[in-house]
Amino acid sequence: MLMNLLVPLDGSALALAALPAAASVARATGARITLLHVIERKAPQQVHHERHLREAAEAEAYLQDIAERCLPAGVRAERHVHAAGVDDVAAGIVQHIEELRPDLIIMCTHGHHHLRQWVFGSVAEQVVAMGTMPVLLIPPKDKLECEPFGSRKMLVPLDGEAAHEQGLPLVAELAKACGASVHLMTVVATVGSLRGVRAATASMLPGTMTAMLEIEQENAGRYLEGLRERFDRLGVSVECSVRRGKRARTILEAAVEMKADMIVLSTHGKKGTKAFWSASVGPRVAQEARAPVLLVPIRCGVDAGRGRGGRTPTSRGAGPRQLPPPARVTEWSRAGSNRQPLPCKGSALPIELRPRTDLSL
Numbered sequence: 001m002l003m004n005l006l007v008p009l010d011g012s013a014l015a016l017a018a019l020p021a022a023a024s025v026a027r028a029t030g031a032r033i034t035l036l037h038v039i040e041r042k043a044p045q046q047v048h049h050e051r052h053l054r055e056a057a058e059a060e061a062y063l064q065d066i067a068e069r070c071l072p073a074g075v076r077a078e079r080h081v082h083a084a085g086v087d088d089v090a091a092g093i094v095q096h097i098e099e100l101r102p103d104l105i106i107m108c109t110h111g112h113h114h115l116r117q118w119v120f121g122s123v124a125e126q127v128v129a130m131g132t133m134p135v136l137l138i139p140p141k142d143k144l145e146c147e148p149f150g151s152r153k154m155l156v157p158l159d160g161e162a163a164h165e166q167g168l169p170l171v172a173e174l175a176k177a178c179g180a181s182v183h184l185m186t187v188v189a190t191v192g193s194l195r196g197v198r199a200a201t202a203s204m205l206p207g208t209m210t211a212m213l214e215i216e217q218e219n220a221g222r223y224l225e226g227l228r229e230r231f232d233r234l235g236v237s238v239e240c241s242v243r244r245g246k247r248a249r250t251i252l253e254a255a256v257e258m259k260a261d262m263i264v265l266s267t268h269g270k271k272g273t274k275a276f277w278s279a280s281v282g283p284r285v286a287q288e289a290r291a292p293v294l295l296v297p298i299r300c301g302v303d304a305g306r307g308r309g310g311r312t313p314t315s316r317g318a319g320p321r322q323l324p325p326p327a328r329v330t331e332w333s334r335a336g337s338n339r340q341p342l343p344c345k346g347s348a349l350p351i352e353l354r355p356r357t358d359l360s361l
Contacts, residue, residue: 001029001103001173002025002029002031002103002104002173002174003030003031003032003103004031004032004033004034004100004101004102004103004104005022005025005026005031005032005033005034005102005103005104005105005106006034006036006096006097006100006102006104006105006106007019007022007033007034007035007036007105007106007107008036008037008038008093008105008107009035009036009037009062009063009066010037010053010089011037011053011059011062014108014140015107015108016066016070016108017108017138017139017140018106018107018108018136018138019066019070019071020070020149021106021136021138021149021292022071022106023070023071023072023075023149024149024150024151024178025104025106025136025151025174025177025178026075026076027072027074027075028151028174028177028178028179029173029174029177031103031104032075032076032077032078033071033075033076033077033078034077034078034079034080034100034102035063035066035067035077035078035079035080036080036081036082036093036096036100037053037059037062037063037080037081037082038081038082038086038089038092038093038096039053039054039055039056039059039081039082039083039084039085039086040054040085040086040087040089041085041086041087056081056083059081059083060079060081063079063081064079067079080096080100082096097132097133102133103133103134104133104134104135104136105133105134105135105136106135106136106138107135107136107137107138108137108138108139108140109137109138109139109140109286132297133297134167134170134294134295134296134297135294135295136262136292136293136294136295137286137292137293137294137295138292139289139290139291139292150261151174151178151180151261151262152178152179152180152181152261153180153181153182153183153258153259153260153261153262154171154174154175154180154181154182154183154260154261154262154263154264155183155185155251155254155255155258155260155262155263155264155291156168156171156182156183156184156185156263156264157185157186157187157247157251157263157264157265157281158184158185158186158223158224158227159186159187159247160186160220160223163266163298163299164266164298165227165266166266166296166298166299167264167265167266167294167296168227170264170294170296171264172231172234172236174262175236175237176234176235176236180262181236181237181238181239182231182236182237182238182239183238183239183240183241183258183260184224184227184228184238184239184240184241185224185240185241185242185243185251185254186220186221186223186224186241186242186243187242187243187244187245187246187247187250187251188213188216188217188220188242188243188244189213189244189245189246190213190244190245191206191209191210191213193244193245193246194209213244217242217244220242221240221242224240224241224242225240227240228240241254247281248281248284248285248288251263251265251281251285252285252288252289255289255290255291256290260291261291261292262291262292262293262294263285263286263289263291263292263293263294264293264294264296265281265282265285265286265293265294265295265296266282266295266296266297266298267281267282267283267295267296267297267298268297268298282295283295
């Protein structure tokens with residue numbers, strides 16, 4: 001259950017784009033908002049062509065003004081200023097996850113070419129790499145004032161891997177709270193978009209590969225219909241589609257076509273900016289999407305490549321696969337007295353889990 005939404009603010013008008021989304025989610029779920037500013041040591045005079053907040057008292061006054069001016073009445077808001085200057089603001093935000101205990105981080109991407117990539121490469125990358133907290137990334141608006149935010153249609157791309165379904169309980173929770181519909185989508189490659197071994201096979205056996213991809217498309221449709229039944233029982237409106245093409249590009253085109261106002265993707269946390277950007281579809285979609293992107297970190301301990309029975313839902317002969325039983329559905333949470341961190345291979349930090357009791361898919 002969402003109880004605390006963390007919104008890091010750097011003092012710039014661009015960062016305020018995250019506030020309407022935070023207010024909307026807070027009103028729908030009853031969560032409180034924690035506004036955070038981290039003082040940077042030896043900070044420049046300006047950030048994004050605006051005066052930089054360099055003193056704790058100034059930052060506290062700024063957060064109070066923002067809470068009063070941009071958050072609607074009835075939304076609970078707390079403020080936190082990290083007064084001791086730090087060299088790495090991104091790392092400072094990550095370190096406050098344990099102290100402030102958020103359930104979701106909402107932040108603006110800033111989005112102007114090198115600035116946007118800097119934000120992804122530092123703050124968002126570090127948070128997702130921890131593998132403990134979902135991050136809702138909000139693209140900047142042309143107008144810098146606090147504009148309304150709506151969540152009416154959520155696009156949820158899936159590839160049939162069990163691990164990538166870990167974001168579905170959060171999707172259902174947000175959809176029910178916000179009154180949004182959900183569109184589940186799987187992208188199956190075309191012969192022309194294949195790479196590596198499959199591309200080589202297609203060049204030698206084009207007819208066979210074409211037939212195999214058609215079977216994948218049929219199985220993907222049955223897989224999505226199985227998920228639709230679970231959402232239907234929760235009272236969430238769901239549509240399903242299978243599209244063909246390159247995954248990232250097809251997801252972006254579908255989001256524009258259906259006017260989705262949120263894209264939800266599961267992503268593997270990887271240590272280091274280059275590794276984070278190298279192979280994951282999620283960051284590539286987030287970098288170019290016009291709509292907000294919710295990145296849900298994948299926890300360890302779930303088979304990321306196969307469903308039940310040892311087959312992926314798109315493998316030959318596979319039918320629709322059901323979600324794991326409720327006991328296996330977990331959420332990303334902070335440490336507790338009765339929980340121990342679960343080491344995650346390839347991650348410098350542990351993942352800590354708590355069974356979900358509020359919602360089961």
